[in-house]
Amino acid sequence: MSATAERALRKLVREYQDHNSSTVAELEAVPTPLAFSRFVAANRPVVIRDAGRETQVPALERWTDEYLVDKLAERELEVSVTPEGNADAIVDGVFVEPANVQMRLSQLLEKLREEQDKPVSTAPVYYVQTQNGNLDAEYLALLDDVGRDGPSFARKVFGEPPDVANVWIGGRRSKTSLHKDPYENIYMVARGTKTFTLLPPTEAYCLHERMFPHATCTFDPSTASFTVSRTTPPLSLPWIPVNPLLPDLASHPRYALARPLRVTLHEGDMLYLPALWFHFVEQDVGFGPGGRGTRAAIAVNWWYDMKHDGLLWATFGMIRRLTLAVDGREEDDGEE
Amino acid sequence: MSATAERALRKLVREYQDHNSSTVAELEAVPTPLAFSRFVAANRPVVIRDAGRETQVPALERWTDEYLVDKLAERELEVSVTPEGNADAIVDGVFVEPANVQMRLSQLLEKLREEQDKPVSTAPVYYVQTQNGNLDAEYLALLDDVGRDGPSFARKVFGEPPDVANVWIGGRRSKTSLHKDPYENIYMVARGTKTFTLLPPTEAYCLHERMFPHATCTFDPSTASFTVSRTTPPLSLPWIPVNPLLPDLASHPRYALARPLRVTLHEGDMLYLPALWFHFVEQDVGFGPGGRGTRAAIAVNWWYDMKHDGLLWATFGMIRRLTLAVDGREEDDGEE
Numbered sequence: 240m241s242a243t244a245e246r247a248l249r250k251l252v253r254e255y256q257d258h259n260s261s262t263v264a265e266l267e268a269v270p271t272p273l274a275f276s277r278f279v280a281a282n283r284p285v286v287i288r289d290a291g292r293e294t295q296v297p298a299l300e301r302w303t304d305e306y307l308v309d310k311l312a313e314r315e316l317e318v319s320v321t322p323e324g325n326a327d328a329i330v331d332g333v334f335v336e337p338a339n340v341q342m343r344l345s346q347l348l349e350k351l352r353e354e355q356d357k358p359v360s361t362a363p364v365y366y367v368q369t370q371n372g373n374l375d376a377e378y379l380a381l382l383d384d385v386g387r388d389g390p391s392f393a394r395k396v397f398g399e400p401p402d403v404a405n406v407w408i409g410g411r412r413s414k415t416s417l418h419k420d421p422y423e424n425i426y427m428v429a430r431g432t433k434t435f436t437l438l439p440p441t442e443a444y445c446l447h448e449r450m451f452p453h454a455t456c457t458f459d460p461s462t463a464s465f466t467v468s469r470t471t472p473p474l475s476l477p478w479i480p481v482n483p484l485l486p487d488l489a490s491h492p493r494y495a496l497a498r499p500l501r502v503t504l505h506e507g508d509m510l511y512l513p514a515l516w517f518h519f520v521e522q523d524v525g526f527g528p529g530g531r532g533t534r535a536a537i538a539v540n541w542w543y544d545m546k547h548d549g550l551l552w553a554t555f556g557m558i559r560r561l562t563l564a565v566d567g568r569e570e571d572d573g574e575e
Numbered sequence: 576m577s578a579t580a581e582r583a584l585r586k587l588v589r590e591y592q593d594h595n596s597s598t599v600a601e602l603e604a605v606p607t608p609l610a611f612s613r614f615v616a617a618n619r620p621v622v623i624r625d626a627g628r629e630t631q632v633p634a635l636e637r638w639t640d641e642y643l644v645d646k647l648a649e650r651e652l653e654v655s656v657t658p659e660g661n662a663d664a665i666v667d668g669v670f671v672e673p674a675n676v677q678m679r680l681s682q683l684l685e686k687l688r689e690e691q692d693k694p695v696s697t698a699p700v701y702y703v704q705t706q707n708g709n710l711d712a713e714y715l716a717l718l719d720d721v722g723r724d725g726p727s728f729a730r731k732v733f734g735e736p737p738d739v740a741n742v743w744i745g746g747r748r749s750k751t752s753l754h755k756d757p758y759e760n761i762y763m764v765a766r767g768t769k770t771f772t773l774l775p776p777t778e779a780y781c782l783h784e785r786m787f788p789h790a791t792c793t794f795d796p797s798t799a800s801f802t803v804s805r806t807t808p809p810l811s812l813p814w815i816p817v818n819p820l821l822p823d824l825a826s827h828p829r830y831a832l833a834r835p836l837r838v839t840l841h842e843g844d845m846l847y848l849p850a851l852w853f854h855f856v857e858q859d860v861g862f863g864p865g866g867r868g869t870r871a872a873i874a875v876n877w878w879y880d881m882k883h884d885g886l887l888w889a890t891f892g893m894i895r896r897l898t899l900a901v902d903g904r905e906e907d908d909g910e911e
Contacts, residue, residue, distance in 0.1 A: 243577050246900075250893070251890070254893075273609055280612065281884050281885030283885060441889060441890070546617060548617050550776070553590045554893075561583050564582075
């Protein structure tokens, strides 16, 4: 029934790869809005090396431990905690939402310092990954250090201020599992590094998305132990099970057709991550300004609304529906 | 076998329509390159009213009959001639390439004047539609009147000078049948009007493209009679049989799903016609500068290479292949 759909999807994956670079474009200087607009038009990622320093983002000079602790003061921050650093990910066939704890920044930095000299750690992994626009809320005191609008070349091309801006703070064991966002994304590393594994929207077919039961993790600080509980009433959601670092091609054979792009951002680098690109994120830690302080991975991102006109949204919908058909899954919107 | 493909194509047509305007955007002033780049990024057409006057295209002031005849002097021009004005179109189930004759511009203008007062004419229809870059060849003497690069807002966004630029000269009976070009196109009317019927690349499925036998028309000027001959050895080519002015929904039922956009350009107006958009073109005649001279339809277009990276090329390929599968046609590239 779906042989035609499968052939079309496989050919799409290959034809896209034939006409597009196998690496992420890199710029050594901040582009003009017009030059940047070509990447947006093509829905292609680009790294702009040291764009944060070139555009004088104050965070890169200001964000010492002392400054951050002083600015955030006694504020209790929401921090995810997981056994191994994989929040919002598939664990043993279940999608597990991480436990959340409240702590002050000084306490979080202490947690990060505790693991910084251990080559192998089994301690709980703490990660600020609220991604709900925390720069307008918990981290409002840091807003002037990074700006609400993101870099001006992006603001001008997207035409509107970002819908959401977030701060991310964690250690080297945190990973973000493969997913996509319906946003145009500008990502800047302020401390440490972030390594992105990127796949274009055309490769949705290669990722074996399927439904998983939803569970929530709870954390008992007194024993540092975790409990995973299925959500009741049972809830399920679509997620991607592939781990790009160690793909299981026996279970996920279509991933062999994918051509992941990898790029590492260092302090001050910015990445344009186009809407609907799949991304998996690893990070490593670095000192703050002046080469001192807690080794941490700190980043900021600005999410701009994606455009739903043009071809991207409608054609991605077709890719998704054909992939569902190949897998014998119902369309989730009930339309035909 | 292809029910999945057909369902996906129909849903694509509808979803694109749901998220995009049913009319062509119109601007009253020439856009900045950045503003124009948004239309290119979205692969959406836009009309810029009177852009030719605003950017001071000299043709709009200079192209009187006398000026044009003087500039082109004794040069013999290639002019298509057809019985009813439908060059490169399906006639009685056959794709007919028009006859071509050579004549001086003064002779062509005389032909156009001959029909200008007749409400119904059965005389042969003459049309300059060489579209082989004639502005660099037969019409080189007019190059300075319109410029080789097209308007600067377009030149800057496309990043390269146009690959091809053409002059088009004809009367009100000439039509261009529904087709697409693998070019980004800027079209400017210099005299008369052009009415475009436009369909997005997502609506390829609605157009019932199929293979037709190829034939060539010859013209005997002494009797003003035409002869259509099948090409030998037999040749066939894919073409769209739908006439958007009078669609035959019994033969072409999928056209009922299409949502054609219509827009009329007047003297000095420019249209951005995005790559891979299907277009059908009618025209009407108008006087030259100063409201005098032969009533004619005269236009110029600049074709810029389309980008093959990004999503447009690869996803259009998928739409084309799924449509072929629905129709039980083989893929024409032999790959699977």
